[in-house]
Amino acid sequence: MDDRLDAAKAGDRRALARLLSSIENGELRFSEPHSEDSGWKILALTGPPGVGKSCLLDRLLHEWVDHGHRVAVLAVDPSSPRSGGALLGDRVRMSVVDDDNKKNSVYVRSVATRKTSGSVPLVVRDMAFCLLHVGWDKVVIETVGAGQSEVRCAAVADRIVLIEGPARGDGVQAEKAGLLELADAVIVNKSDLDGAQRHANELRESLHLGHEDAPEVLLVSALHGDGIAEASSMLLNLEQSTRASRARWRERLLSHHERLLLEHPEFDSLLSKIEEGLMSFDDAYAQLRNGNE
C-alpha cells in the first residue's frame, strides 16, 4: 500500500485508481489531510436528475484548469438495489478529459452508491481525502440526481452547491424545506430555456426571507457557456454558510452510523435471515448494533 501511495503521489494514475478501489472495497481508510489553505477542498454538486450537473461541471473544470487548479472528480451514480450493478455514465459528458492540454490536470472517477442509501456513499469522503493526500488541489463530488430531502452530501463535503433548472414547479416548490436550506450556493442552469429566470427569482426571494447570509443564486447556461465564468470564480471563493452547521454534523453522524451497520460482517447474512423469516427484524437489528459496541 505504501508503494501504491508513493506511486500515486508521483503521478501514477493507475496506482491512484487502485488505491481508490481499495477504499471503495473497504480495505483501506484515509483521514483528512492537514491543509494550510483556507479555501474549500471538497465541494458537492447536487440537484435533481437532468438539470445538467455533469455538463455544468465539465464547463467549470475547463475554467478551473485554465486558472491553474488541479481538480479531481468523484461522479456518483446509483447502484441497482436488485442486482447490485450500476451503469456509470457521467464520464460521457466530461469533454475536459479529452482535451490534451487539460487532461493532466483533471482526474475523473465514477463511483457507484453500492449498498448505501442516499446520494453519496460515505466512502466517498475517504476517497476524496486520498485524492487530496496524493496532491490534487480540490475534489468535486457530483452526487446522484437528488430529491428535495436528499441532504446526505452534507456529510462528505465542505461546500454544497445546488444545481436547479427551469420548469421545476411553481413558487411554492422554492419555499419547501430540505436541500435548499443546506446549500452554500445555488446555480440555475439552462438559462437558455423559458422559465429559468423566473425560477432563479423565486429561489432568491425564498432564500432571502428570514436569513441574513442567504446563498447566492446564479443563472447559467452550461449548453452555451453564458454565466460560466462568473459561476466559476464565485464557486472558487465560496465560503461555508453558517446557517446549516448543525444539520451538517447531523448528517455526518447519521452516515457514520449507517456505515457501521453496513460494514458489519454479518450484515448480508442477517438480511437474508430476515427475508427468509428465520429471524425477527428486531433481533437482527440488535445483533447488528451489538457487533459495533
Added chain:
Amino acid sequence: MDQPLRIVIAKPGLDGHDRGAKVVARALRDAGHEVIYTGLRRTPEQIIETVRDEDAILLGLSSLSGAHGHLFPRICETLREHNMGDVIVFGGGIIPEDDCPPLYEAGVRAIFGPGTTSQEMVDFIATAVQRDDAGVGHGAGWYWNPSN
C-alpha cells in the same frame, strides 16, 4: 460475488451505432457489474485512459464499422505498452468469422456477434476473471469458445 467487477464498454473509431453497446452495458449492469460507458467515437488512447482512471479490469469494445481489424489490436498493444497487461479485452459487433483469428492473436479473449445471449457474456466474464492467463498481456492463447 464479493465486489462488483468494473467494466468499461467503449466505442472506438468513427462508428455511431451504439444500440448494441448500450444493450451490453445494461445486461452487465443487471448481472451485478459496474459498467462505465465511454460514449461514441473514442480514440484508443482515450479508451485506455478511461480504463486506467476507472480501474476497470475488463474492457469491452464494440464496432460495427469494419475497423475492428485495425482498432482492436491497436488497443491491445497500447494496453501492453502502458503496463496494463492484466486488463481482459473482449469485443463485439459486426465482425466476420474470418476476422476473428487475428483478433484472438492480438489478445482479444472473446468476440460476440449478433444473436449472442447476455448469459453467454456473463459466463465468459465469470470464466475469464478466474483464469490467470486472460489478461491482454498474455498475448495469443486462451479465448472463449462456447462450443468446446
